[in-house]
Amino acid sequence: MSITETPVRLPIPPLPKGFRVAGAHAGLKRNPTREDISLVVSDLPATAAGVYTTNLVFAAPVAFDRARTPGTGFRAVAINSGNANACTGARGLDDAAAMASAAAASLAVPEAGVLVLSTGIIGEFLPLGKIKAGIEIVAGRLGTDADAVVTAARGMMTTDTRPKLSGSSFQAAGVAHTLFGMAKGAAMVGPRMATMLGVILTDAALAPADAQRLLGEATEQTFNCVSVDGHTSTNDTVLLLANGAAGGTPLTGKGLEAFGQALVDACEALAREIADDGEGATHVLRVEVSGCRTRDDARQIARTVADSPLVKTAIHGADPNWGRIVSAAGYSGVAFDPDKLVLRLNGTLLFEHGQPVPFDADRVSESIKAARETLIELAVHAGPASIRFYSSDLTAEYVHLNADYHT
């Protein structure tokens, strides 16, 4: 496996008040320049919510965190990459608890206030010695500057080429609040879940039930609308920590609404980043499906188009091969009238009334080559529901990365 790193996208979003982070190399990854342990620490007890993979085969840290969230009193998230602690049975559960205990001891916080995230190879036991030593190192480096943020985000990366960060601010109850997100994910990214790992931090105060509901709603619109290869991971987790450091009581009404919108924005930016950094990707596919009876119908059509290897390779080849797109919609399992289907590619009409439409194929091909993002718009004309779905193209580089990423 050889991943070419790309620079982190600037600017680095600021951390919300009362959070400190860091990452370090602890020897789980072979390359000593790659961070593999991170800590996220809240100086105040925080409300935490979580959304987790729907895969029946879920990892030990998923089981550990799912039992604890939503809730209050959280002080830290301990994160490792290089090892997923998945398919590791009862010992895996013990190891996840041991990782949380090690973080609690290093940070002098209650063990019940720690959550854990792991990502990497499936089916190997956590190297607890390295993880404990790494946590000790990271605990001594916690900070709030760009370097702290970037090393923390890098500590959750596997085949990602760059950290994925997003931030936003919002006014609620007359107070300025900050929201920060970081995520990882470049393959084994499929829909039907909270894709891969994500940590969202805010200095807003939130009731646990509100945090959980809004995180679920944001995930449905963002992380559940992204796919690189359709393969739902064992470890997908998105955590939200809200520590109230901006002051005030838990948000309600308009303030809660403002937070919810900022949360969707931060999650959507991370979701798009995951598709953009899809393994080997040369294009982001933005699939917009409209006019469906239900949002689930729209998602199912979008997912089928976005996951079709034939559509993904056509976009890689800058080929306006609309037959592949229309036929993918046709086998999605959603009932619709093909004669009412309308397809536009980068804004150009390619198909309607069940028939080909004359268009300038060279010009559309050039438009695909010219931009990182390709826009596929499918109008179904059967109802009011729509969806936006992100994916990436399929390249020989994806195959090389995954044929050579050995267990």
Add this chain to the structure above:
Amino acid sequence: MSITETPVRLPIPPLPKGFRVAGAHAGLKRNPTREDISLVVSDLPATAAGVYTTNLVFAAPVAFDRARTPGTGFRAVAINSGNANACTGARGLDDAAAMASAAAASLAVPEAGVLVLSTGIIGEFLPLGKIKAGIEIVAGRLGTDADAVVTAARGMMTTDTRPKLSGSSFQAAGVAHTLFGMAKGAAMVGPRMATMLGVILTDAALAPADAQRLLGEATEQTFNCVSVDGHTSTNDTVLLLANGAAGGTPLTGKGLEAFGQALVDACEALAREIADDGEGATHVLRVEVSGCRTRDDARQIARTVADSPLVKTAIHGADPNWGRIVSAAGYSGVAFDPDKLVLRLNGTLLFEHGQPVPFDADRVSESIKAARETLIELAVHAGPASIRFYSSDLTAEYVHLNADYHT
């Protein structure tokens, strides 16, 4: 697009009595050494049955044949490659009928006795002039020898590297019968249908209802258990023609049963050939899922494993990456207990009781490298149902072929 042809697999199975075939180049494909028109002619009126794509976006020849089968009195199938006559609206339906009329005129058979098959580019109108001229040429070359059979089978190929043929013989009502099959398919091959194009010929006499039922049953066990890229085509069709030239009345009882078994054998051989010739494939994946509550559950798990790009690239890389296989089963949508799941790869136990099992990874990797076929066995321990499913690995060559196969 550049396809490297490979030799046809020997021996060439014999045609059943009373059938003649041929293929020729008529200018639909650019390369003049590639046949693109074929005819299958029965000297006696034959019973015909058909199984068709479940894609909502289905091609004109599918609509044409579906309206005529099952039935009796069939004399010919006219086939073209290079153009799928799909997404071509009302004009496409007229063109399919014109193709059938041209074959009827050239062969001096009733127009109602002709079926049509098309495969190739979606969304372009059939070049009827070339097709009519080609049919005229092929009608003058009909024969029963190996050359006639191979050119007929090549006339239905698109990115296939070789013709796919199968044959079997069986005794029924004291008479020896012959069964012959030919198929095409190398991409846009997904389950939930009769995969791609197939024509099965027999000199047995069959009632239309029996022909239809047995073809459906055989398809369910064979063509519906193969996938190259999970993309269900607009043109998938399998036709069965039974002309009774072996003599006797329509088969019943034990004779019909013998025919049914021969049909399954012939279809399975063709289905496996399609996976084997999957675009860019270096391995055939044979996924055997057992112990499911229902056969649909088993198919769903097998299909999810077989279509996962991560599983397909792992096999290409000769990597016994069982985490990818187990996690694919986990997101298949079928409910099962992961702690009861048992995985074997090429006969070696890799996973059981929810935990990794020590195994010799180098030896398993060598076994993948040493054989064209890789056997993935998943035992679910939830019930009596099982399935065998064929797929192919995912290679950089698949990406090259499909990124460069321009509309």
